[in-house]
Amino acid sequence: MKKILIIGATSEIAEATARLWAAQGHRLALRGRDGERLRAIAVDLGIRGAGAVDTAPLDVNDFDAHADAIDAACRALDGIDIALIAHGTLGDQKACERDFRRALRELDTNAISVISLLTHLGNRFEAQRHGTIAVIGSVAGDRGRQSNYVYGAAKGAVAIFLQGLRNRLHAAGVQVLTIKPGFVDTRLTRSFAKGPLWVGPGRIAADIVSAIDGKADVVYTPFWWRYAMLAIRAIPERLFKTLRL
Amino acid sequence: MELCGWGRYPRIDAQVSYPRSAAQCARSMGGAGSVVARGLGRSYGDSSLGPRVLDLRGLDHFLGFDQATGVLTCAGGVSLGDILRVFVPRGWFLPVTPGTRFVTVGGAIASDVHGKNHHVDGSFTDHVSGIELLLGNGERVAVSPTEAPELFHATCGGMGLTGVILSASLRLKPIRSGGIVETTIRAPDLDAVLAAFDDNAGASYSVAWIDCLARGRHLGRSLLMLGEHAADGPLAAPSATPWPVPFDLPAGLLNRATASAFNALFYGKALRERRTRRIPFARFFCPLDALADWNRLYGRPGFVQYQFVLPAAAGVAGLREVLGRIAASGRGSFLAVLKVFGPANAHHLSFPLAGYTLALDFKVEPEVLRLLDQLDRIVADHGGRLYLTKDARMSEATFKAGYPRWQEFESVRARYHAIGRFASTQSRRLGLQ
Numbered sequence: 001m002k003k004i005l006i007i008g009a010t011s012e013i014a015e016a017t018a019r020l021w022a023a024q025g026h027r028l029a030l031r032g033r034d035g036e037r038l039r040a041i042a043v044d045l046g047i048r049g050a051g052a053v054d055t056a057p058l059d060v061n062d063f064d065a066h067a068d069a070i071d072a073a074c075r076a077l078d079g080i081d082i083a084l085i086a087h088g089t090l091g092d093q094k095a096c097e098r099d100f101r102r103a104l105r106e107l108d109t110n111a112i113s114v115i116s117l118l119t120h121l122g123n124r125f126e127a128q129r130h131g132t133i134a135v136i137g138s139v140a141g142d143r144g145r146q147s148n149y150v151y152g153a154a155k156g157a158v159a160i161f162l163q164g165l166r167n168r169l170h171a172a173g174v175q176v177l178t179i180k181p182g183f184v185d186t187r188l189t190r191s192f193a194k195g196p197l198w199v200g201p202g203r204i205a206a207d208i209v210s211a212i213d214g215k216a217d218v219v220y221t222p223f224w225w226r227y228a229m230l231a232i233r234a235i236p237e238r239l240f241k242t243l244r245l
Numbered sequence: 246m247e248l249c250g251w252g253r254y255p256r257i258d259a260q261v262s263y264p265r266s267a268a269q270c271a272r273s274m275g276g277a278g279s280v281v282a283r284g285l286g287r288s289y290g291d292s293s294l295g296p297r298v299l300d301l302r303g304l305d306h307f308l309g310f311d312q313a314t315g316v317l318t319c320a321g322g323v324s325l326g327d328i329l330r331v332f333v334p335r336g337w338f339l340p341v342t343p344g345t346r347f348v349t350v351g352g353a354i355a356s357d358v359h360g361k362n363h364h365v366d367g368s369f370t371d372h373v374s375g376i377e378l379l380l381g382n383g384e385r386v387a388v389s390p391t392e393a394p395e396l397f398h399a400t401c402g403g404m405g406l407t408g409v410i411l412s413a414s415l416r417l418k419p420i421r422s423g424g425i426v427e428t429t430i431r432a433p434d435l436d437a438v439l440a441a442f443d444d445n446a447g448a449s450y451s452v453a454w455i456d457c458l459a460r461g462r463h464l465g466r467s468l469l470m471l472g473e474h475a476a477d478g479p480l481a482a483p484s485a486t487p488w489p490v491p492f493d494l495p496a497g498l499l500n501r502a503t504a505s506a507f508n509a510l511f512y513g514k515a516l517r518e519r520r521t522r523r524i525p526f527a528r529f530f531c532p533l534d535a536l537a538d539w540n541r542l543y544g545r546p547g548f549v550q551y552q553f554v555l556p557a558a559a560g561v562a563g564l565r566e567v568l569g570r571i572a573a574s575g576r577g578s579f580l581a582v583l584k585v586f587g588p589a590n591a592h593h594l595s596f597p598l599a600g601y602t603l604a605l606d607f608k609v610e611p612e613v614l615r616l617l618d619q620l621d622r623i624v625a626d627h628g629g630r631l632y633l634t635k636d637a638r639m640s641e642a643t644f645k646a647g648y649p650r651w652q653e654f655e656s657v658r659a660r661y662h663a664i665g666r667f668a669s670t671q672s673r674r675l676g677l678q
Contacts, residue, residue, distance in 0.1 A: 023331070036266075037265070040308075043308060043309070044307045044308070047307040047309070048307065049331075
């Protein structure tokens with residue numbers, strides 16, 4: 001039985017992942033902005049088999065609350081084996097181009113808050129010398145495109161931060177996992193036209209659980225995105241800048 | 246966005262909202278005009294279609310489970326597949342399992358779905374002890390056979406036209422194994438299969454696959470499948486992911502020749518008169534779930550499913566008349582399913598009644614729609630009716646003749662603020678307010 005902290009636990013990918021962990025009987029601490037929804041999720045996970053479920057509201061953009069929130073979760077679970085950071089917003093790129101305050105808010109939510117949480121978690125995991133820190137990034141962080149480069153910049157920043165953290169925590173035996181989903185059909189993307197590359201949150205969740213079990217460093221999910229992004233990164237910038245992506 | 250039912254006919258343009266809580270449901274219903282609730286979209290025709298649709302798949306939480314009694318309370322968007330995945334390993338099973346596990350609890354109640362055990366256990370809502378309903382005026386009410394019973398009877402089988410099913414409590418049944426002991430009996434004609442149903446009235450589950458293209462002395466040639474929960478063995482839930490059908494097949498591929506060959510093979514597969522084997526429950530209850538998107542087999546134009554029930558009194562003669570007409574038209578389907586129903590329940594629009602039900606697929610084309618109109622008359626003449634959940638085309642007159650309690654249904658809707666708030670493309674076609 002593992003002790004698992006999930007931040008951004010009301011996100012659909014996080015909830016789908018929590019269901020898989022609940023079925024395995026693990027103990028969960030859920031953090032997110034909507035306390036009422038967290039409680040509903042907790043009841044559901046309990047019925048699905050979770051060993052115990054603790055909930056408390058957390059606004060990730062309140063950076064000063066991070067240290068206490070992680071301490072409290074650690075007390076509630078009596079230690080942490082896995083921390084999954086899953087919160088995020090898919091901001092309006094056009095609005096960010098018009099108004100830097102919007103861009104700053106996106107960067108705060110998707111990058112700075114994650115870096116703050118990782119600073120606290122990194123120190124704790126380095127000291128305890130075991131466990132897994134997993135963060136949901138995005139294929140959008142692999143290369144900047146005109147359609148969502150503010151979001152992409154945030155996810156890219158987190159990915160590079162995680163590379164460094166992984167390098168640092170390797171000696172302590174801590175797994176640092178960067179999760180890079182492709183197109184996922186969630187409420188963030190409900191209004192998009194869907195092609196065959198879209199998958200449900202359940203598919204992403206299954207890949208997250210097996211990547212953690214398999215001690216992976218970076219997981220593209222579904223797997224074909226690894227090759228798609230390899231190809232996209234290989235396009236010379238001189239050509240890439242002319243594309244409408 | 247473009248939306249359709251499982252038969253992919255008709256297709257309409259709808260404005261869809263995705264509430265994740267009861268409060269968001271109420272907000273999505275705000276403003277003038279009507280909405281229709283939709284779950285996994287497995288009703289075949291236009292029952293879950295309308296200009297404004299509430300997609301309730303986000304209401305998918307379990308709310309409570311009583312280990313002692315097996316009563317599960319869950320939100321309306323929870324799928325039957327999810328219930329099976331969580332509860333089969335703990336020794337509990339759905340009281341009624343329809344032909345697919347990819348339906349929501351809300352949809353199963355709104356359609357009052359039935360399964361292969363109708364003759365002994367009734368339909369899905371016979372095992373529902375309570376429902377929380379969001380009414381058209383935003384009020385949330387608890388309904389059950391004892392609380393607001395008339396609203397309960399209108400809601401069960403009421404096609405979502407009384408309100409949004411936020412949550413429900415249902416009684417699961419204990420099992421000792423995830424396996425089903427299946428016995429297949431070969432019946433050379435209609436009389437033989439009906440006699441076999443009679444002889445096996447004590448079986449927990451029974452259904453027949455009927456070859457609709459067989460004519461003359463072979464008319465009604467069938468395989469009757471009986472099932473019992475195995476007494477021991479692993480409590481395994483389905484794990485295999487369905488095989489995808491990645492594109493629409495050419496519309497002409499399912500034709501008389503291929504359907505005939507399929508049915509001959511299927512019938513020929515049962516080499517002996519009677520065969521017993523043990524199979525996983527999913528294969529017994531939901532064989533088509535093994536193929537994701539099997540509705541694409543009929544190509545882009547889509548298909549209609551035609552399911553009717555004839556009262557026992559009309560019996561063999563009525564069934565023979567319908568089968569004869571279909572066989573003569575040469576437009577039979579791969580899958581024709583025959584089942585003997587037990588008695589009807591007290592719900593206003595619930596489909597099953599004591600008698601024989603037959604379900605068939607047809608590719609959508611003008612000759613088929615004409616044939617179905619003829620079948621409607623035969624069904625009506627024998628006092629039968631059509632299943633609303635499968636319907637995409639029946640007339641208002643056919644509906645009102647088949648469901649004589651429709652006025653009672655409407656008066657309950659009027660009393661509970663549903664008129665003008667809940668409507669589907671189907672309900673408008675059928676002349677409901």
